[in-house]
Amino acid sequence: MPNVLIVDDDAFVRAYLKDALAETGYFLSEASNGEEAVDVASMERPDVVLLDLLMPKQSGLDALAKLRNICPESRIIVISSLDSDSLVDQALNAGAKGFVAKPFHPLEILGAVRKVLQV
Amino acid sequence: MANYWICDSSNRILGPLGLGTLRELVASGRVRELSKVSRDGSRWQTLDEVPEVSRVVTEGAAEGGERAQKFKAAQIRSRLAAMRGRKAHEIFGIARASTLDHYRTAFFRLVKPFHPDKLSGDTHPDLRAANEEMFKFLSTLMVEAEAELGAATPRSHGESSTSRSKLREKQDRIPNYGAEEFVGIKRGPHFIEATVRVNPGNVGIFTDHSMVNLSTMGVFLPTTHHLPLGTLLDVRFVFENSSREIKARARVVWENVGVVAKSVSGFGVRLLRLDKSDQLFIQQYVDQKSIAQVERV
Numbered sequence: 001m002p003n004v005l006i007v008d009d010d011a012f013v014r015a016y017l018k019d020a021l022a023e024t025g026y027f028l029s030e031a032s033n034g035e036e037a038v039d040v041a042s043m044e045r046p047d048v049v050l051l052d053l054l055m056p057k058q059s060g061l062d063a064l065a066k067l068r069n070i071c072p073e074s075r076i077i078v079i080s081s082l083d084s085d086s087l088v089d090q091a092l093n094a095g096a097k098g099f100v101a102k103p104f105h106p107l108e109i110l111g112a113v114r115k116v117l118q119v
Numbered sequence: 120m121a122n123y124w125i126c127d128s129s130n131r132i133l134g135p136l137g138l139g140t141l142r143e144l145v146a147s148g149r150v151r152e153l154s155k156v157s158r159d160g161s162r163w164q165t166l167d168e169v170p171e172v173s174r175v176v177t178e179g180a181a182e183g184g185e186r187a188q189k190f191k192a193a194q195i196r197s198r199l200a201a202m203r204g205r206k207a208h209e210i211f212g213i214a215r216a217s218t219l220d221h222y223r224t225a226f227f228r229l230v231k232p233f234h235p236d237k238l239s240g241d242t243h244p245d246l247r248a249a250n251e252e253m254f255k256f257l258s259t260l261m262v263e264a265e266a267e268l269g270a271a272t273p274r275s276h277g278e279s280s281t282s283r284s285k286l287r288e289k290q291d292r293i294p295n296y297g298a299e300e301f302v303g304i305k306r307g308p309h310f311i312e313a314t315v316r317v318n319p320g321n322v323g324i325f326t327d328h329s330m331v332n333l334s335t336m337g338v339f340l341p342t343t344h345h346l347p348l349g350t351l352l353d354v355r356f357v358f359e360n361s362s363r364e365i366k367a368r369a370r371v372v373w374e375n376v377g378v379v380a381k382s383v384s385g386f387g388v389r390l391l392r393l394d395k396s397d398q399l400f401i402q403q404y405v406d407q408k409s410i411a412q413v414e415r416v
Contacts, residue, residue: 009131034132054150059124059132062160082133082149086140 002117005046006030007037007063008079009055013102017050017079020106021113034058038066045071048113053080053091061094068095075116079104123172126155126163134160138175145179146186185243192249195233199253207264210257219268226261230254235349235372251348258330258373301342301385304352311352313369313388315340318359322405330373331387333402337372341385346371354388358404365397 004026006017014030021028029044031037033055041049049067053060064076078091083101091099097116100108124134125141133150134157144150155163156172166173208215211225231237233254238247305312315324315338324339331337338354346352350371357364373387 054127054131054133056130056132059134059160061134061136062132082144084140084143084147084149086137086143090136090140 001025001027002047003027003029003044004048004050004113005037005041005044006050007034007055007060008050008052009033010052013052016106017109020109024110026113034060034063037063038070041067041074042070046074048116049074049076050079050109050113051076051096053078053082053087061091064091064094064096077112077116079109121158123169124157124160125150125153125172126157128152128154138171141172142175142179145176146183148183188243188246192243192246195249195253199256202256207260210260219265222261222264222268226257230257233257235370238349247349254348255374261330301340304344304346311346311350312355313340313352314355314357316357316359317404325401325405328387331389333405335389336393337387337389339385339387343384345374346386348372348374352388354390356401361404363400365393365401367391367393367397
């Protein structure tokens with residue numbers, strides 16, 4: 001079963017994402033900031049990372065760069081309300097496989113995760 | 120391209136970002152309440168210590184505010200376009216056969232959000248203009264509705280119903296004062312002063328108008344001069360047969376530029392700061408003159 005790491009400083013968003021993916025049977029883990037995400041990812045080697053951008057301790061973009069080095073096989077989907085064109089481009093150019101703007105519907109997340117897992 | 124990390128008041132970090140992206144995020148309201156900035160992601164400084172970021176944040180916030188206000192102005196104009204050509208009762212959301220009081224209540228409820236006093240001093244000119252367009256449109260609609268309902272009669276305070284009806288019968292429904300009662304406007308670098316010569320024949324400027332009268336702390340100034348809605352001015356009242364002179368700060372809240380038939384051109388002001396004693400004097404002056412007028416009829 002795929003392993004999905006949920007990274008967001010907002011506990012509500014983490015719970016919302018876990019609910020959205022609960023019925024898939026995926027193994028779910030979570031982190032509340034960029035530093036923690038890098039630590040968890042280095043141990044669990046997630047197939048997919050759902051990554052917020054604006055977080056304490058370490059920004060999502062810095063975490064994205066580190067995750068690309070530590071586990072290049074992980075497919076990273078950025079989830080953020082900061083969906084300006086230039087920032088979306090920056091995230092995709094840095095190696096993210098997708099960008100889902102907040103607020104999102106659970107089916108959007110499910111669709112985005114399934115899509116990157118099929119590639 | 121220089122990169123920056125920003126930190127908001129909740130200690131959340133975003134970066135690295137270029138100044139263009141930061142400006143876009145601030146202008147769209149997606150990023151706000153920034154407290155710190157870093158050039159390397161580890162050493163943090165206040166915004167003031169990084170002037171190029173501080174400038175972008177200030178400009179972005181101003182641009183965002185301007186964009187939001189322009190959007191609001193467009194919304195008001197779109198609403199106005201939908202109103203044009205429709206009857207007053209349809210726009211006010213009341214039955215056509217409603218009483219004048221119902222029309223007035225509905226009018227005031229509708230026009231209130233567009234009143235010039237509701238706008239702050241730094242409101243974007245486009246939003247101010249859109250508010251004025253709506254305010255003028257609704258005010259004109261109300262005046263026309265009043266004319267249609269045949270209610271443009273004086274409502275002097277202190278009159279008995281008998282004396283009022285007597286006065287009504289004798290009046291031609293056209294106000295008996297004109298622009299000549301209004302002495303004029305004096306403009307200085309930092310002030311506008313309007314002088315009004317009040318006499319027994321024109322006390323109706325305090326009572327005749329349904330929207331600007333003593334009960335609403337307003338007065339109608341008959342004149343061909345034009346002052347935009349929202350203009351602040353000093354009004355000086357000089358009373359015939361009295362040594363009393365009253366000065367008050369006022370704001371233009373209504374204007375009739377001659378679109379309504381059988382009415383005098385001019386504008387209505389709301390008196391912002393009027394002493395109780397001055398208010399009482401005007402009230403008594405109006406009452407005395409109205410009674411004398413009725414007695415003569």
